[in-house]
Structures are given as C-alpha cells and as structure tokens.
Amino acid sequence: MPTQTLTDRRRALDELARRLRDINTKIQAAWTPAVTAAAKSVTDVWPDRLASAATKLDRAFAVYRPLVEVEVPVTDRGQAVKAVTDAASQLGDDLAATSTALDAAKDFKTDGEKRTIDGARNTMDQSAVAVAGWAADFVSFDDSVVPAGPPGPPNPPDPVAIETYAQIGNNTPYAATIRATIASATDWASATNRPDKTFGGVALPLFGSVVGRSDLAASAATARVTVAVALEYDPPLSFSFTYDQAAVTAPPASFQPIVVPAGSTKFVILQSARLNSAGKPELIVYFTEDRGA
C-alpha cells in the first residue's frame, strides 16, 4: 500500500525509529557484569563495535528521514537508502560475529558461565534477525513512498506477486549461519521479500528455524535459491544446497529429500510445504545430519 500522505509516512517512520531503538536497547542490555566476567575477551571488543555499527545505522536513518518526511518526498534518495541498508547489513554481520565470539568464549567455562554467555548470545542472534527484518521493512516503506505532483509517464508494472514464505530449519545440535543467494531476480516480485535479503547471513541456533517472506513472481516457473550453511563443527564444516521456492505450490505429502548437499555427504536436506497460520503457502526446508541406519 503506497504511503501517500505525510501523516502516513511520519507514522511509519516513527515506528521504524522505535523498533531501531528497541533493538539497540536490547543489545546494550545484554552486556551485564556477569557476561563481562564470563567472556571478557568478547566484551573488551564487541560492545564498542556494535555500538559503532548501531550509531552508523541511526545516523543513516536520520539522514534519510527528512527526504520523505515532507509534503513532496525527494525522488532521488537511492544513495540514502543504500546507506541505511548497508549500515543495517553491517550491524547484522557484527551481531553474527559477536555471537560466534561469545560461543568461542565458552571453552573451559563453568556451566553457569556458559549459561550466562548463551543468554547474551541468544540476544545477539535475535537482534540479528530483528535487524534483518527491520531493514526489509525499511526498504518496503521506501518502495511505498510515491512522489506527489503531476503524473509522469507510467512506471512499468510490478510483476504480479504470489505471497509465499520459506522456513529454513536446522535439525542438528550445531549452531549454524546461513546465507542465501537467488538464481534470478526475475523470479521474484519483490526486491526485499526474497531469500537473499531475508536469509542473508542469519544465525540459526541448534534446532532453530527462521521464516522469511518470499514473494514469487507469478510468471516464475522456478525460483531457485542456493543456501550456504556454515556449521559449528569440528572440523569446521560448510555445505550448500539449492531449493526451489516455486515448489511451494505443489507441496509434497511429507518431508522428502531434495538434493545432495555440495560439500558434505554427512547432511541431507528435506523439504515439505504447508499453509501457514495466515493461510499462505510456506515451503519448509530442513537440513539434518544423516547418521546412517
């Protein structure tokens, strides 16, 4: 829905700003004295880096906001949008790196200290997901801003979208990071609600899953997505697999293997589909360790 009025835009911008504050507050609150005591090597470095990344994002958003918080939005705001999305991406990467560093700090710690560290780590992981979601919503908002004034030449029509979702699950006792790439932008009806954005460097806890909106172009016969998985494994292990979001319209009866992952014979990928609670098609893709019969 285009955000046509200044009041609409201001309300949406206020909401984005509030969410950003909440994320930053949560991150800062994670650095308790107990965490500092348990993981000093991490707290000596990463809180400052995260604060720096968060500040950059705040500033980029502050630069962007006046461009649309006016009666006639500025049309040439691509650079400002990119500054915001780049800053959000950097913050997300730093959160993921902090999570990894916290996990590394658990070695030789007591069970109580490990629990404390895991608490902070969960906050980092959740915040990374929140930042990714925030960035996606920010881009959606910007897309919705329609310049006022006399009508110009008509824009080319957007591809007709089929609102679907993808759930990627980690059915292993290993923490993982996933990063998705798409085969073709023309398979998708949105530049933001698509896997390379929603799954662009997401930390997946053990046995965790993440859901991302994936707006298919109605014309797409296939919509292939390649997911690179990095597992906390000894030795470090990564593999990739490819799924087809278009398969969501022809769901298998149950979880079925879809591909042999590249880079590993130890893991298998299984796929199913369902209608989610909102009645939208959702593709469910899980990677799991194959221990053999």
Add this chain to the structure above:
Amino acid sequence: MPWMTDLFNNLAGFPLRPLHQITLPGSHDAGCYVDHTFGNALSRTQLQTIGQQLAGGIRYFDIRPYQANYVYGRSFWTFHGPFYTGGQLDGANGILADVSNFMNGLLPGDRELVILNISHFRGFTNADHVALVAAIQLALGPHLAAHTHATIDLFNATYTAVLSNVGGGGTQSRVIIVYDGALDTDPEPWITANVNALPAGFFTVSPKYNPLANPIRIFDQYANTAVLATLRNDQITKLNQRNNYPYSGRPWAALAGNWAANAVGGVPGTLHLFSWTLTPQPYTDPITAAASTSNPALPNVFSVGVRVADAAANTHPCAGVQAAWVAWNYDPLADNMINILYVDHYASHVYTGPGPLNGVAMPVAFAARLNAGPIWPMTW
C-alpha cells in the same frame, strides 16, 4: 514416586531379593522426548524428560548416545535413527543433570535404584568413551553404585547389597550404569579393552564382553512389528521359549549359542526385558502407536483373563477382550520372570484403582505390583 522404597520398607523379603527377581518399569529410547518439527516420525518415543520419567516412576532407561563434534568441545546427545536427535546427555540441563537432580531430591531414607543402559554408541572413538564415562562420573559420582563389576555379582546380589557402600555397610539410593547393554550391535573396542577396568557403578553385559567375573545378561529382543497381536505373540513366545533364541544375530555371537531358558522367579545373572513396543509403519510415530494400541492393551496382558483368580477363586475377564487374550494373562507366580516392562510413551495411560499406585502411569504401576504378585486382584 518412590515405589521401590515402599517395597523396600513394606514388602517382606524385598531387601534381600536379587535384581533378577525384581521387576522394573523401563523406558524405550528414553532420551527421545524432544519435539522437533522434523524427525519425530518413527523416532520420538517419549513425551517426558528423563527427570519427569524418574518422577513418574520409571527406573530402567534405554539411553543411546552419539557425540556431536562441536568446534568448542564434545557434546553428547541421544539419538534414534538417522535423523532424530533427542535430549542432550551432558550439560547443565542435560539428562545426566536430570538424573542427578532426581537423586539429590530423594530423602535419606529412600532406597531407589535407577539403571541407565547406555548403548548403541554412534561413531564413538576411544576418546569419546573416556569423555562420556568422565561426564557420567562427574554428574552422578556420589549416586553411582559403590561396587565395580569385579566386586559385586550385580544381578545376583541382594537389592540391599547393590545399594550398599563399599564393604557392605549402609545403603542409599543408587544409579547403575550398564555401559553397553545392547546385544544387537558390535562390541565397542574401548569397552573390550577396559572391560575389567570400568569404574565403580559401571557394568557391562555378556557374552558381548567377557569380564573376568560376574557375567550379567539382559535379554532384549523386540518384536519388530506394528501389529498388536503379533507383538503379543512374539513377546510371550520369547518369555516362554527364550532358549530358542540366539544371544545375537551379529557375527561376534556366532559361537555364543542360545539364551538359557527363563524360569518362574527369574534366572541368576539375567534380566528379561519384555519389549512392549510397536515398530510403526512409515509416517506414523511410536507415540501414537503406544497411546492408541500397545499401552491400552497392557491390562489385557497383565490383569484380565481366566488364569489368575481372586481370593474367592473367581476370575475377572473384561468384556470385549479377544478370546485369545482372555485365555492368558501374566501371573508372576506361575510364569517366567519379567524383569523389565519396557514401553514407549510410558505415561499415556494411568492405573486407576485401589491402593497407593492409583494415578500412577500404568507400566509403572504394573511393574511395581508384579513384585508383590499378580496384577489381579488389585490389592496393592
């Protein structure tokens, strides 16, 4: 639910019974209680954590570990089948911590015995065994049985002796680790090499391993069927004609021969596990099979029929029970010994009736009662 303590204090002769004359409720794939989006089918067997199962009265646990290769150290988890991962064994919230918490919560006067049969080690190296044994000792140290395999004949010693301290003085609730009690897998090289050097509280089974003294055996052969009537026939046949079955179908057991026949009151050195579990067909799961089919049939095996009569010599077959089932019900005073009543989803049905076991999970109530006599009459 300290039902063993109740028997210890109130059932004449119970403290002096050997384990081969005692019946325990057992939990199949006890660690497989975790609810996953993917993998439950065919693999998830329980709904409760080990701590909850202990509180509910289960005393024999089938624990199958594998070692997750974390970058930052080992971690042991339970598993069932190629894809399902159950509860974590180690760690602050793991299964071993659950057992420790339960034992810590018992009263000084309680006399409970918990058996963890740890088997089906997946991908274990020697170092993994060393680490797991150390993790068990760290978590359960003060609660482990005080005796080594060499110093006590575990299944023939009295219940009191099993719970006793070194030297035989004093008793307390204890945990026994059967370290590889499965005969359907190959011997673990580390256990073979250390069979006479396992720490106190750790025991292992023959003929898979050959300790210098005190061999113990656990008969555990499941029916491998999804059909209730087949399950019943299989397990009753194995109960009555155990000597027709080889110890194992594995190559290492080729010369081991068959099991010794079972007997009323049990056989020295051997526990007989009555495997009351269904092996579901694809796309169903053990939980459903247990709740809908196998567990509801337990009363038809143990408490109805025409063989066991009440004090007035009357029998009490239930209406609607198949004739074949009415014709036979288990009588511990006349039938071969069941030492472990072993089920999936153990708490799907509860016993309701007179006595202190009212409201207790049915397999627990039945196993406890079998130590005193037939399920019917229900005079607990």
